[in-house]
Amino acid sequence: MQQSVVAVAGALVLLTLFTAAVAAADVEHGKALYQTCAACHTERPDALGPSLKGVVGRKSAALDDFRYSNPMRRANLVWDEDNLRAYIQDPQAKVKGNRMPYGGLSDPKDVEDIIAYLKVLK
Numbered sequence: 001m002q003q004s005v006v007a008v009a010g011a012l013v014l015l016t017l018f019t020a021a022v023a024a025a026d027v028e029h030g031k032a033l034y035q036t037c038a039a040c041h042t043e044r045p046d047a048l049g050p051s052l053k054g055v056v057g058r059k060s061a062a063l064d065d066f067r068y069s070n071p072m073r074r075a076n077l078v079w080d081e082d083n084l085r086a087y088i089q090d091p092q093a094k095v096k097g098n099r100m101p102y103g104g105l106s107d108p109k110d111v112e113d114i115i116a117y118l119k120v121l122k
Contacts, residue, residue, distance in 0.1 A: 030117030
């Protein structure tokens with residue numbers, strides 16, 4: 001009985017932490033920050049970057065209508081939150097030699113907000 005109480009209490013703590021982290025991310029702020037990204041990441045066929053609509057959960061270099069760099073094609077990533085976080089913070093460290101001319105975003109809150117927005121960008 002005591003083990004099940006401890007397990008339930010542990011699960012509640014994890015749920016609370018997860019809920020707090022999700023609530024902490026500001027989708028609207030992420031949308032505002034994303035406007036910088038949208039300069040290159042659009043739906044246009046001549047866009048400098050691939051579309052980021054539906055990027056969360058997608059495999060890297062997966063869109064047929066975009067010409068990815070060789071390093072990005074070899075990266076073999078799935079754009080989950082951890083990979084997105086690392087890439088947004090330092091694209092060259094995550095995928096060395098990629099073509100994205102972006103130095104990264106250092107504020108962890110901004111990174112989380114952009115990821116929150118990318119999750120709803122379908």
